[in-house]
Amino acid sequence: MSKASSGTLYRGHEGMWSWVGHRVTGVVIFLFLLVHVLDTSLVRVSPGAYDAVMSTYKNPLMALGETALVAAIVFHAFNGLRLILVDFWKSGTKYHRQMLWGVLALWVITMVAFSIRHLSLAFGGH
Amino acid sequence: MSADIAAPRSQRIDPKYNRARKSRGSFEMVAWLFMRLSGVALVVLIFGHLFANLMVGDGINAIDFGFVAGKWADPVWQFWDLAMLWLAMLHGTNGVRTIINDYAEKPATRVWLKGILYVATIVIVVLGTLVIFTFDPCIAGNSIPACQ
Ligand code: HEM
Numbered sequence: 001m002s003k004a005s006s007g008t009l010y011r012g013h014e015g016m017w018s019w020v021g022h023r024v025t026g027v028v029i030f031l032f033l034l035v036h037v038l039d040t041s042l043v044r045v046s047p048g049a050y051d052a053v054m055s056t057y058k059n060p061l062m063a064l065g066e067t068a069l070v071a072a073i074v075f076h077a078f079n080g081l082r083l084i085l086v087d088f089w090k091s092g093t094k095y096h097r098q099m100l101w102g103v104l105a106l107w108v109i110t111m112v113a114f115s116i117r118h119l120s121l122a123f124g125g126h
Numbered sequence: 127m128s129a130d131i132a133a134p135r136s137q138r139i140d141p142k143y144n145r146a147r148k149s150r151g152s153f154e155m156v157a158w159l160f161m162r163l164s165g166v167a168l169v170v171l172i173f174g175h176l177f178a179n180l181m182v183g184d185g186i187n188a189i190d191f192g193f194v195a196g197k198w199a200d201p202v203w204q205f206w207d208l209a210m211l212w213l214a215m216l217h218g219t220n221g222v223r224t225i226i227n228d229y230a231e232k233p234a235t236r237v238w239l240k241g242i243l244y245v246a247t248i249v250i251v252v253l254g255t256l257v258i259f260t261f262d263p264c265i266a267g268n269s270i271p272a273c274q
């Protein structure tokens with residue numbers, strides 16, 4: 001694209017960054033899911049093998065990793081619903097930007113609530 | 127559906143320039159719709175999964191073999207996980223396929239990357255499905271009283 005196209009409604013604006021974010025989170029979740037099915041399959045090996053791997057998830061560093069993963073999923077989910085509304089709701093294209101702010105607001109609220117609960121369970125420790 | 131209305135300009139242009147030709151069938155349209163329908167279902171399935179496993183009770187600290195055995199004793203959770211496995215894997219695979227088409231320009235690179243993607247998807251979906259249906263709470267090594 002040439003510089004002359006800088007008048008676009010899309011490139012460099014929120015629409016582009018939300019698209020980049022949706023793409024990156026989608027790939028991250030997919031890669032996690034591949035590993036997640038493999039680690040869950042250890043329940044077919046032995047209880048000890050499964051518990052051993054699960055216990056490595058139960059430390060503060062992993063708790064932060066899980067929080068980041070959930071942040072990625074919650075963003076992808078809410079932004080995905082916004083994309084669906086843009087496609088199917090008749091005023092969707094008109095309000096796509098307002099809906100993006102809605103997505104970010106809901107994302108922050110959800111993540112604050114999730115983090116308080118998850119991190120206090122994880123750091124409260126056993 | 128009585129009148130059959132021809133696509134705009136379909137008569138006037140040389141068929142070789144007609145992009146509405148049926149060559150790609152309706153696959154991309156079905157894939158597009160699937161991404162949206164599966165997305166809506168996945169919000170419910172994944173949020174429910176995360177809530178049940180991380181927010182309730184002792185959260186992450188409670189997850190061990192016994193926790194999984196307790197969940198999969200209930201067919202509702204078996205079905206839940208099965209639906210989540212299939213929908214998330216197909217949705218994710220189709221999404222990554224789009225991304226490969228966008229960035230891999232050489233035909234050979236595309237074929238290779240997509241081949242690896244599809245093999246990985248089949249392996250994970252088959253493995254995950256078998257794990258749910260062949261799960262055995264009294265597998266060797268479980269010494270809880272209920273298994274004696
Ligand atoms: C939580 C509920 C989810 C919703 C509402 C959702 C929604 C969407 C939507 C609407 C699209 C756009 C499709 C298009 O442009 O045609 C999309 C793309 C994508 N999704 Fe999801 N999704 C969800 C979960 C997931 C999960 C669990 C994964 C991974 C396993 C995933 C991976 C992807 C990928 C890789 C893309 C392609 C991104 C791109 O082409 O830029 N999504 N999703």
Ligand code: HEM
Pocket residue numbers: 029033036037040041066069073172175176179180186189193194197203207208210211212214253254255257258
């Ligand atoms: C850190 C967050 C997560 C934790 C702690 C977690 C934990 C678990 C546990 C304990 C199981 C065993 C069965 C059950 O409880 O239902 C399981 C299975 C499963 N999880 Fe998760 N999960 C997480 C995130 C996710 C996400 C984001 C997805 C989807 C993209 C997902 C998809 C699945 C699937 C498909 C299964 C069934 C696996 C199989 O068929 O063998 N999980 N998870």
